[in-house]
Amino acid sequence: SAVISQKPSRDICQRGTSLTIQCQVDSQVTMMFWYRQQPGQSLTLIATANQGSEATYESGFVIDKFPISRPNLTFSTLTVSNMSPEDSSIYLCSSWGVMGTEAFFGQGTRLTVV
Amino acid sequence: RKEVEQDPGPFNVPEGATVAFNCTYSNSASQSFFWYRQDCRKEPKLLMSVYSSGNEDGRFTAQLNRASQYISLLIRDSKLSDSATYLCVVNTGSGSRLTFGEGTQLTVNP
Numbered sequence: 001s002a003v004i005s006q007k008p009s010r011d012i013c014q015r016g017t018s019l020t021i022q023c024q025v026d027s028q029v030t031m032m033f034w035y036r037q038q039p040g041q042s043l044t045l046i047a048t049a050n051q052g053s054e055a056t057y058e059s060g061f062v063i064d065k066f067p068i069s070r071p072n073l074t075f076s077t078l079t080v081s082n083m084s085p086e087d088s089s090i091y092l093c094s095s096w097g098v099m100g101t102e103a104f105f106g107q108g109t110r111l112t113v114v
Numbered sequence: 115r116k117e118v119e120q121d122p123g124p125f126n127v128p129e130g131a132t133v134a135f136n137c138t139y140s141n142s143a144s145q146s147f148f149w150y151r152q153d154c155r156k157e158p159k160l161l162m163s164v165y166s167s168g169n170e171d172g173r174f175t176a177q178l179n180r181a182s183q184y185i186s187l188l189i190r191d192s193k194l195s196d197s198a199t200y201l202c203v204v205n206t207g208s209g210s211r212l213t214f215g216e217g218t219q220l221t222v223n224p
Contacts, residue, residue: 031210033211033212041216042201042214042215042216042217043158043201044214045211045212045213048211092157092158094212096210101163102148102160102163103148103160103203103212105157105158105159106157107156107157108156108157110155
């Protein structure tokens with residue numbers, strides 16, 4: 001299994017500001033994934049973060065808005081930049097466990113932009 | 115067409131009922147399949163993987179039909195604690211990325 005610690009668990013932010021979300025995995029993992037879950041909806045992949053290279057973004061998501069860092073094999077951050085109320089959502093990080101048979105998730109960050 | 119489509123729900127069933135969820139996926143190259151459970155305000159957690167031969171875990175049975183690109187989950191003898199959103203999840207194999215269905219909400223009533 002993998003244990004992923006994500007913080008903050010929630011935040012209320014002013015529009016125009018930025019928030020950085022951190023995820024720490026208890027084991028070394030090649031890839032980490034960042035998802036967004038809008039109210040009442042399912043998870044949408046934002047990007048895949050690989051250590052030592054630039055993140056790979058999904059259609060509709062760009063690096064300027066969601067910069068990602070992956071400084072080592074156990075840690076990643078996602079920044080939500082220049083926030084607007086439309087960014088209010090739950091953000092989750094994820095990685096595969098060491099056996100590669102199950103994906104694990106952080107506890108999520110519930111973001112409200114006012 | 116969405117990559118993964120599920121029954122829209124919600125499902126409201128009495129305790130003890132049998133309930134079935136259906137899911138279809140569009141990418142025939144998809145490699146692995148899962149059902150995840152998400153409780154309110156919690157992160158998703160793996161309920162079970164889905165294999166071509168079908169697999170059972172207690173009251174839960176999952177089936178995969180690759181030819182029809184169809185996945186199902188059957189819950190027998192529903193419990194109040196089964197109330198949650200059930201997510202159909204597919205690994206297309208491209209960078210190990212997962213694609214999630216919209217989820218089907220289940221409420222089991224006393």
